[in-house]
Every structure is written in structure tokens, then in C-alpha cells.
Amino acid sequence: MLILECPYCGVHAEETELHGGGEAHLTRHGPESSDQDFEGYLFQRENPRGVHFERWRHVHGCGKWFHAARCTATLEVFGTYSAQTSEPPQHIRDRISAKRPGWSWRELA
């Protein structure tokens, strides 16, 4: 029963208020994409033990989607941030670096 702070309404929302939306920062591949790119977009997901970026929706609250950066092993939450971004903002990455030096996730580090 995680608690995540919704960056839109500021509520410290319990997991029952939230809907998990899986891995964050996927790039959509459309009609002209290669089979390999499309397969990666539709099916291939990170499954890290450690730093992870996820999508969540404050479904029983303000209804907004947002992003969360957290550790899947320790349940530490490094921060939540807007859904309207294609990569984690610098202050979130800095916070992770301070706690988990040498972390990496997909092409991020």
C-alpha cells in the first residue's frame, strides 16, 4: 500500500486511490514503424530491482496522470512529477543520484 504524492492536487494518495499505468516514458511507434520498434513499444518492459520510473493515475482523486520515480526493492519514492514530459526532470534525477550513486535505467543514468 504505497503512498504517492499527486503532483497536481498535492494529496498524499494511498494506493487504493491510484491506478498503476506501468512503465513511464514509452515512445509511441505508429503505422510507419518497424516490427522491432513496434514490438519494443507494445511489449518490451523494464523489470528492474531498484530505480524505476512509472506512470500512475490519481483515479479516485483529481483524475490526473503523473509520473513516479521509486525503488522497487526498498519502496523508497524519489519523487513524483508531471505526466507531460518525455523524460524525468533534472531535480528528480539529482535526487536519485544522491541516494543511488551509479544508478541507470534504460538509456538514463
Added chain:
Amino acid sequence: MSTRLATGGRLTDRTKQMKFRFNGQQMRGVEGDTLASALLANGQLMMGRSFKYHRPRGPVASGSEEPNALVNLGQGARFEPNQRATTTELFDGLVAASQNHWPSLQFDVGAINTHLSRFLPAGFYYKMFIHPRPLWKHVYEPFIRRSAGLGAAPDAETVDADTYEHFYTFTDVLVLGGGVAGLQAALTAARSGAQVLLLEQNAHWGGRTPVDGGEIDGKPAEQWIKDTVQALEAMGNVTLRSRTMGAGVYDHGYVLGYERLTDHAPETPGPRHRLWRIRAQQIVTATGAIERPLSFAGNDVPGVLLASAIRDYVVNYGVSIGDRTVVVTNNDDAYRTAICLHGHGLNVPVIIDARMQGGGALMAQAEALGIRVLKGKAIAKVKGTRKVTAVEICDQAGEGAVLETIPCDAVAMSGGWSPVVHLWSHCGGKLSWDEGNAFFRPDLSRAPTSHDGAPFVIPAGSANGYIQLKDTLADATTAGSSAATAAGHQPKVGTLPQVAPREEAAMLPVWLMPQGANVKLRSKAWLDFQNDVKVSDIQLAAQEGYESVEHAKRYTTLGMATDQGKLSNINGLATLSAALGEAIPSVGTTTFRPPYTPISMGSIAGQARGDIFQPVRETPLHGWHEAHGVHWEPVGQWRRPYSFVQQDETVEQSVNREVKAARDSLGLLDASTLGKIVVKGPDAGKFLDMLYTNMMSTLPVGKCRYGLMCNENGFLMDDGVVARMSDDTWLCHTTTGGAERIHAHMEEWLQTEWWDWQVYCANVTEQYAQIAVVGPNARKLLEKLGGMDVSRETLPFMQWAAGTLGGFPVRIFRISFSGELSYEIAVPASQGLALWERLHAEGAEWNATPYGTEALHILRAEKGFIMIGDETDGTVIPQDLGLGWAISKKKADYIGKRAQARSHMTDPTRWQLVGLETVDGSVLPDGALAVASGTNANGQRHTQGRVTSTYHSPTLNRGIAMGLVLNGPDRMGEVLEFTKLDGTTIPTKIVNAVFLDPEGEKQNV
């Protein structure tokens, strides 16, 4: 024989007698008794039979770790199986019955299993029941079903007579366990000003310290407990709750508390159990320790109990297990039992200490009382079946050669203590092996961590491995102080409770007694009492290659009973590691999972039962339907009329009448449950072009268009009519029950992919009642109401208009899901019922007939219209359903387009939608498969299609169906065989799915 002593019982009040019944027999207890202590006081030592071998069993413990004394409790609507007699507080009129035996507790046919035990080794079920296969159905499965489960299952037709509730609370510091450690930790934390909540699973504070004795701050422990509870009660920032167990610790400081409010007094009004949903900044687990049994032959005979339990029964309830109690131990603590029994005038023939040097000060005290102590000795075997009659003594170092037989009627055993680390472990706290004490204790360097990465669980006292009273209190003080600090408070410097140190000799790990016990003895040395797992079973599992503790557990069922291995865990683990020749810590423990002890299903459900289990969504016409013979059909959370059954009519006749009314004259349908989502904004058209497979941006204002919506996997997920309301506004109709899902789908894409598009969407489903006026006389009815021009010319098929109809502000959509002339009228929800009644009144001259979902389904099936959830199942793409006409070829992109180009989606052998007609006119079974020649690897016939919708058509007076068939559209007229449930097949012809009016002339008038 067990009995009530002349005096004693600190928790009981002998002036208050209580009557209860066990196996139909009237018995007496006193206030403060548990069911177990009351049964013992009545001489009822045997309380049940074990699971596998049906061996006679009495209690082995006095608390929640009890594996044997489980009973069927209560009757009728209050019946519950598997209730622990040791934690069931006695009340006047209690009714209990023992379990797992037939015909009676004394004489049990299933006990034959104990003589067959060498044919029922570990993994027996896996080995035995695999072959031969045909025996499964008639021999093995009935046998397993009959022997599965201990207690009786409650009657399925009975409704629990009690009520339950959920409570939420928040606290700075949550202390789990109200023994001396919990009290001291709570007091220390509370003095810092932190908000403290203290939970204790039993009715009494202080844990087992009052039984063990000792002085704290110069006063008897019991007095200190009383004073401390009083001090806590007086503090405004402290809440104490007894009879409330910390059931589980979860992520980010979430804890479930399980409060038993009226179990001890069932006539009290109010809920029976309360489930506390707690968020705590810091959690102190002061959950104590549990004594371990010793593994010797016959350690399960009624009368063999944990040494601490025998002491508890004497001190707490004034009940003795027997007159002569042999004590057997590998540590000093069990001497307390001997001294206690002696002090109550009971005989202790001998204390058998496995240690060559024996114990410390407590041994000296026992010897000074004249109790005989044997060192380096062991029990070779306990004699007796239904109760202990004697023990055979041997050398611990040997193989079990009997030196002496000592008659007795009870055995008090102690294999040392294990900290209760369950709650520490629930959310990831790790353990380390303490060699000196031979137990796992919390590894403070690997604590469960919270959202901030900092630990949020702090173990305290004996739960943290500090067994001695002085150490327990010192550790609890530290824990309380650390918790307060971590929760942001400043702990006050206080004084430690003063306890005189007690010298105790080191314990000796003893995992088998005697250490060289032969196989005959080992196969009578129990580890898991409830599931009947013996030392020999674990050794066999290791021998057969089950080296992982998790595998050995599942293979032997060790620790898988309702007690979850509270007693057996460490002994089983040690036995496994010895068999593997590995150190205990390298074998590791199994996972501790919540709840700590079973909690009632009622408490989990809380208030969510009956009418509010899942609230029903009602349309504005719901009450009218109820008053007009409705048969309901649940559709998602909605209730929709299935049919309106008139007097002297079967449901089938009613459905046929409704279909004919709509086809021949005038039908009225409550379509309010259809989803209605407004999509508005400068980019709304562009957005809908991505959402639907066809083009919505080009739809002229005032027109309607049927649209398909797919997910990114390409599969069809919803359909419905879209109407363009204005230049920048569209109204999207979704399926019943689909509105929330589709609205969420829109929001997801808008917020997370195309967040720069200016689009706003709102789900307005419940703002409108919607009524379909259907049939050849539909227009006449609307014209009679007046106010709007609904002629073919002004309002043709697939257009909509707003206006005032018969005085009602409406939108009229000229759309049809029946193939008939049809108008769907949307009206503000508050005026829905008035319009509906008006339509009925004015439509009476055309026999206006309300119809339900079954008629709706038949009407659409006769026209070959698909239904989401019938023709689709999450694996079907629009192309499979002949809906290629609704997929834009011009659009560069829409959600699902790329996926529909994948090789599997373009495979020409995908099954395609066709109509189906049985040759004999009968109705095909739903889901029937079309068989093809040959069989697959499992010997099943190959298939080439399946039925997706099937009905009796009253219009055509024959069975009609739709289905997906291999190359179906190219095989018109071909006859296939479809399966029936009885194994035979029905010849069925492939036909056009539009059974009626293929040109659409009826809806276009």
C-alpha cells in the same frame, strides 16, 4: 487427568460460573477462562484429531500459536470452524464441537491412517495420485475431497448474523504488542509527545511476565504493569486497544489491526470485529517470543505441552494438566515450570535436562526444593495414546536405549524460545541467526524501509531477541525512544526500569531427542502437529532432493496449516539443514506472510456486504421498471430490464412479445445506460480521428456516425454512435458499462501522449435519460407529442436534432440498433420518467410496449449488428467482423492501426464473422465450436469456428446465430457441424449475418 486446582487463576473469577457445551456435553467454567482452560478444568484434555493421521490431540500451547486445539464454534448463522480454543474467551452459553473425526472424538475411523503412516510419507499425494489417470475421478478425487479441511465449512445458504466494520486511523508511533516491552516502548515514545497507539491481541496487558514473575522497579511485575497501563491511560496522546492484533505490516507504514469486539460477549450490540487500517510513521513490534517444542517420539500425545503453557494454565487459570509432570528441556526457563508446579503442590518426578552441565540458578533452586534433575538425558519415547502414561528416559547423546521409565500424566517440554519476527518480516525486514540462542532475530541493519528510504519498523524486547526481563525492558526503552525520534519528536531522558539481573546458563540447541534417534523414533517425533509432519518426513524430502526450504515446505506441508508453522518453523528448518549437512542460516527461513493469525472473512468485507457490497446504478426509470414486472439483468454496475413479464406469461413468451411489438408497431427501450461522453475543443476532431478507426473530424454538424474504437493492440474495445453537436463539440455514445473505461482511455491519451492538444472531455452519462422509440409507428408517436419536425426529410436516418418535444427539452437521434424506424430521445435525467410515462400514455393506441435487453439483443442479431462482449472478446479486430467499411483507409494513423498490420492480424486464416442457421431450425448452444477433421496432440477435435451470439428469432420463428468461422465469408451455403454439450453435433449452414431486411428499408422510412 487435567483438573481445576483448589485455588489460583489470576485471570479468573471463580464466583462467576459459566455454562458451555462441548460435543453436546454440558460443562462449567468460570469468568476469565479460555475455552481451552475450561475444557481442561473439566478433564477434557483431548480436543481434536490431527489432519492426516487423525491422531488424538490436546492443546500444546496456551496462546495464538496453538496448532491442535481447533474447534467448530457456534451454531447456525454464527458457526465458524477452526477456532483456537486457547484464544477463545469463554462466555455463558458457548457451544463448541471438536473437528476432523468420524463418528466421534473418542472413536475415529480415520485414525486407521496412523497405522498406515509408513504408506503415507511426505509427498504421498504427489506420488500416489498421478497414475493411473482414470482412477482420479472416481477414487482419488472423492477421497481427497472427503479428507480435505479440518473443520466443517459453514452452510453456504447461511448469512453471517454478525456485522463488521473498517476504521481508519493515523498515528506517529504504533506499538504492536502490550507485554512489558510494548508498554515500556509506548511509555517512552509517549513521553516525547508523539501520538501513540498500542495494540494487544489478548484481553490482558503485560504478556507473559506476570506468569514468569520477577520484580520491576522494586515491585512485583504485575503491579508495575498495572501502574504503567494507568500512566498510559492518563496520557492524552496515547490510545490503548486490547483484543486487537497487529495482523500485518505493509508498505509505507500501513498496518492492519484486527479487533475482536464481541467474541467474548456475543450478545453485546455492535459490530463483532473491526478491521483497523492504520498508517503509522513508525512501528514498534513488541510481539514477544514463542517457546519451541522438542522433537522426541510421542511429543504429540495429549498431555505433552510447552513448559510455558503448563505454567500459564496453572497461574492464569488455576488449571493443572496432570498430577505428575515430567519437565524436559534444553534451557533454564523450563525450570520455572517445575518450580511453579511444585509451589502449587503438584508433583514433578524429574526434570530431564539435555545439557551435560544442566542449568544455572534456577536449577539450583529446583534442586533445593528436592526436585530430581537428570543431566545429559532425553526422552526416548512418551507412552500412551489418548493421554500420557509414562516417559522412557535415555541419554541425549545416544540412540534411545531406555534407562528408566517414569510414570507421569503430563510432560512439559521446552526447546528454547523463538522471537516472533513475523511482523518485522512482513514488509521486508531481514533476519540473522543467533548462534548462542539458536534463533532468528531481526537484523537491524536490514530493516523494512518506507517512502523516504529510512527504516519504519523497530523490533523491541524479546521480539528483538532480548529474552531476559532486564534486557527486554532496556531494549524496549531504546525502541520507544528511536521510534519517537524517527517520527519527529524529542524523547525525554528517562530512567530505565530497574530489574535485578538473573544468571541463566546457556541453552543447548537440541533438534532431535535423543540425537541419534532411530527411524522408528524419528517417525513418531512431530514437527508440525496440525499437518502431521514428522522429523522423518523432512529427512525424506531432503533425501529426495528438496533442498530449498520453500520446496521442502510445500512437499511436506510443514508450516502450511492454519497456525502457519509458529511452533514448527525453526525445528523443521534445523532438521532440514541437518539432513542437508548445511548451516541453518544458509538454508534460511520460509517467507512470513500476513495475517499473523487468521482473521475473519467478515472483517475483511467490513460494511461491504449485501446491498452495499457493490452499489447498484439505477437509471431514472428504475422505479417504473420495478413496478412493471421487470426481470433484471446486471450489466456492469447497472441493472437493466431483461424483460417485462406480464401475468400468465413465461419469460420466453414475454421476450417474443416484446420483439414482435417493436417489429410490428411500437417498442420503448430505456437506453439511459448508454455511455455519453462530450469531447470538445479546437483539436477534438483530430483527437477523435485517432481514437476511432473511421473519420470523425469530417462528420457534419447535425449528423451521426457509427464508430469503432480499438486499443493499441489493435483489438476492438468499444463501439457506438458519434454525433457532432457543433463546430468544436462531439458527443460519443459508448456501450453500457463502457463509459467510465472509455472516458479513462480518452483521458490517458490526452494527458500522457497528446498533452498539447486542446481537447476537453466530460462523461455526462448520468445527466441524461435516453429512451429509444422503435417500430413502424415511432414517428406517429413523436408527431402526436408535437413540437418537432421528425419527418423523413427533415430528420433522416443518422441525423439528430434538438428541440422541444411535447414540452420536453430533448435531443432526438435518428439511429437504430434494431433495424426499425427508431428515434433515441435524450432528456435531462430529472425529466426522464415524465417523458417515459408520457410516451406510454400517448403510445397506447399503438400498443406501446416496453422491451428489455433480451429483445434488444434479438432485434440486433436479426440484423447482424455486433455486440461488444459477444462478437468481441479482446482478441477480435474489426476486420474479423466484416467491419472494414468502418476503417478509414485515408487516415495516416489511429490507435490500433499499426498493430492491425502485424502478420498475425493480416493472416487470411483468421476466423471471420458469418451468420449461422441450423438445418433443423433449432437454436445453437452459446459458444458452440465448429469441428474440423482430425485431432490435436491432446486428442481433441480440431475446430474451425465458434458461435458468438445465438437466439431464437420470433420474427423468423427459427434459431439464428452469428459466429466466427475459418474463411467463413467465402463458404456461404456450406454446412458445418457444431458441437452440442452432449457430444453430438448439429448440421449448420453458413449464411449472411443479416437475417432480416438486408437493404435496410425498414429503418430508412
